[in-house]
Amino acid sequence: MINNPTKFLFFMSLMGGTLITISANSWFGAWMGLEINLLSFIPLMTSSSNLTTTEASLKYFLIQAIASATLLYSVIIGTIIFNVNDSLYSPNLFLTTLINTTLLLKTGAAPFHFWFPGVMEGLNWMNGLILMTWQKIAPLMLLSYNISLNNFTISVIVACMVIGSLGGLNQTSLRKILAYSSINHLGWMIAAITISDVLWGLYFSMYVFLSTAIIFIMNTFKMYHLNQIFSLNYLNPQVKFAFFTTFLSLGGLPPFLGFLPKWMVIQTLSEMKFLFLISIMVVLTLITLFYYLRVTFSAFMLSYSESIWNMNYPLSTSATITSSGLTMISTFGLLLTPLLYQLL
Known part of the structure; x- marks a missing residue:
């Protein structure tokens, strides 16, 4: 470009x-x-x-x-x-x-x-x-x-959660999976906007960072469909770890950095007594996490099948360093946030 x-x-x-x-x-x-x-x-x-x-x-x-x-x-x-x-x-x-x-x-x-x-x-x-x-x-x-958090906004949030979680279940295209994931994240962002601009800015920044990390790896290896991920035998373990942990972080799995903005939205909405809305958001986000796990399942199996032929993609040093750096932040970022809070 x-x-x-x-x-x-x-x-x-x-x-x-x-x-x-x-x-x-x-x-x-x-x-x-x-x-x-x-x-x-x-x-x-x-x-x-x-x-x-x-x-x-x-x-x-x-x-x-x-x-x-x-x-x-x-x-x-x-x-x-x-x-x-x-x-x-x-x-x-x-x-x-x-x-x-x-x-x-x-x-x-x-x-x-x-x-x-x-x-x-x-x-x-x-x-x-x-x-x-x-x-x-x-x-x-x-x-x-x-x-504002009125009936119209709540209905939009719930619709984003339902469409974003159920729409990605039967998809094999990675671009459509990320599109429905984006719709699900939009529900969280709209909820964050009604709370405060700072919380929305934090959530959006985390979403941009994790999406960039995932798309960087997918664009490098020209992956567009699920069956291409199932045969990622030519990748070295570091890049595989980078790719799949960032996927789980984008889904909001608790040990990873992607859980932090969701945690803050849940805590703030619970203080505002929107418990029913929180329950719907969390349950439907678990469905989204299911199709993230489906993408990463083949790599997390202890015994998995490998094809005899392997496509060797030479990965440059800069790409390896970038993917490893993005993964380290995505994986261990949540553990470092208390230290940053103390420093600030």
Whole structure:
């Protein structure tokens, strides 16, 4: 991407559009940043060597254009009918729900998720990583201005948990598994947004770090389907350990770093007496953890079958060091957090 000047230009404007949205003090400025971000991501998605990117980019453009148009019309209606000024805060419940719905559609949160797995399936790993991480920053930031833990928000959280956990059970594509995992994590992020911006920032940072670590390894070895993971005999044990422990950390298994933000959300919601919501979130996240375990099961078996032929992928020293470093942080990061707390 960096070697191509056109791609680099669109990548910089992609980041610029998000920064415009974050720093905007009016809905029109936020809408303009979202449009710049959208029109910069479309050329990055398309690739002449992969025909599925054309379908994915068209799906993404149509959905995002509908959401952006609805957002703009909602702001205009709010200004004309409800006498809402141009600030980013909206006191009207109907208008707030309408705006939040368009932002949830942009992020791919359930029940507005129908486009997200299909678009992920048509992208390469690097563009998929951008879609899963950077493209969620601006809509979630706008969502944090007006959201509260009411019935609409709770129903969206539960829908994200149900769709994200059940949708990934019968998938064999790793990109779709990560897409449904992202929908499940969105439920936790929306719950964190209603609590505090600091907690949401922590959760999102952990999610970005773990997703980057997993996609780095998958992109290195060109893994796209489950059967490719089942025959990972050519990998050295360090990279296998890196890959599978980071998968479990993203699922939120307690010894690993990915459990820390979930722990904080559970603790804060329990203090707010939302015990039923916590129970639903935890139980459905266990289903998500099941299909993570299904991915890693073949490597954790004590006696497993190996094929006679092995595909030897020479792994560079930098890739080994990077994957090992990401794994060490992901695996032992939770143990180091009390030390960081004492230092701060």
